Amino acid sequence: MSPSIIYNLFVRDFKKQKKRMFLTLLAILWGTLSIMLLLAYGEGLKTQFIKGTDGLGEGIVIMWGGQTSIPYKGFGKGRRIPLYEDDIEYLKKSIPELREVAGEYIRWDAGIKYKNKTLSERINGVFPAYRELRNMHPQIGGRMINDLDIAQKRRVAFLGDAAKTRLFEDEDAIGKTIYIRSLPFTVVGVMEHKIQMNSYQGEDEDVIVIPASTFVAIFGDPYLDNIVYAPKSQENAKEIEEKVFEVMGAKDKFDPADDDALNFWDVIETRRITNNVLMGIEIFLGIVGALTLLIASIGVANIMYVSVKERTREIGVKMATGARKSYIVIQFLLEALGITFLGGFFGMSIAYIATEIFRRLPIESEVLTYMGRPTVSFEIGLIVVLILGIMGFLSGLFPALRAASVSPVEALRYE
């Protein structure tokens, strides 16, 4: 069968049915628009949540000391297990599966001053590896704490972006001197803003970061507050946790099975759960959209059935003048697919334009920080085209088969 025959028939008849097609087209447009916007919304939400989860750090585990709950080797239970700076190197050496390990000291009670402004914010004493582990990157023109700072116990500070604004407002902070416990510190960097949805002891935008060695020299803290580590692979975080229990238990003399001796926050697991929840939300939104589209395609099928019925005589005439059944089937199929894809195309275009406009709108809102901006991705487009194709095909197939099953004699007699 020649494609030109099909094409000519299709184009001719489609043009003639303009009015009928319009409403169906509108239904498909609406269905496509719904599914696109819902999926785009889900995508934006997901992107934002992943960004927010990664704000705390990608693929990291945070651990802090606990109390033993099982008597072990002559020690009673209830013994505190502190974390020491030496544990960082010890863990690195004992567990080769760890990519990076860092520790942090935390204080709340130090006054921070710049000119006449005083802040009472969290002060973190950290090591250079902290930057990458916790996604604390400096804005252009500044830097994070480095090895020399640690070695020389320099009095330098790295500010969270919100803390910087509170102290300096619009003023440039780099190179300025702030006072922590009345000791002068030079500001060497300001954190690039990040979205952070999970936190412990406050968000990083409020923090004042100083070298760990300087911190110990000033405050005299004997123990680390936390150790943050990142496994080389995110797959075996659980096994590594068990190893940490083993090696720490060997050193600090507690039972490796004593879950209370050390505390963990597995951010990797948190992200996995977030991912799954978001996947669930996306699937839900997709189903809602698909159902809207399904209703629209039932509309197409309905119109096609009506069209077949109304055009029974036409089918008869076509058969009498030499149309094969397959021409009739393909014509109705193409009509259904044509309506579906045309409506789908307009719906997708509108959805795309709408999301692009929304992305460019300068709206600042707390809600948007968590919701993100709806994003139309290539995958979403592909999914929608696929759904449209299947629905267009199915909504055309059955009416088309009915059309072709008409006997020409009956069809010509049809009033």
Place this chain on the structure above:
Amino acid sequence: MIQMSKIRKVYHTGKVSFEALRGIDVEVKNNEYVAIVGPSGSGKSTLMNLIGCLDTPTDGEYLLNGNHVDSLTPNQLAEIRNRQVGFVFQAFNLLPYASAFENVELPLLFSGMRGRDRKQRVLEVLASVGLADKMVNKPTEMSGGEMQRTAIARALANRPGLILADEPTGNLDTKSGAEIIKIFDELWQAGHTVMIITHDMNIANHCQRVIRLKDGMVYNGNGASPGSTKP
């Protein structure tokens, strides 16, 4: 051209079956001008549908141009309807939304003729029925006579040897009807085989030969009986 022997056609509607044709023999030679007459329900239209390959007989043998039609596939039948037979109906059966040009173009589309040739052929055949100036008109913008001439042009588009007309003048006034019959005369003179179903005895007598049907059988004047209608 047409050789039918012992043709039966039985219609089934639910549990009731109706024998529209009861084993008739029909033979039509090339370039004959034949009228089929008979009362309503005598099987005229059924016979025409069978001759035109719109339908297949329940029983019997049918040769069209020497080919056995009773054993052909639906696609082969479509091909025959497209190239060897031209239909003209009482109700014209034009596509209402399409122009005269597009209606006439239809069989040419199905035969796969190329765009330029197709256009030329449509113009040619519309001119031959005197509608060269009406080709953009839709059926609603035409008189009955013009509609029927459009339908004849459509029937002629693929140059079929056989023209089948089912009450072609039934919906027309006398003058338009006469014009249509004149076109059939010309077609016959040009070498086509023409078969017309009619109630109008003037038209029937105008033809070369008349086949009378009654109760699904050919009627010879002495009561209905299965019989042959050899010219």
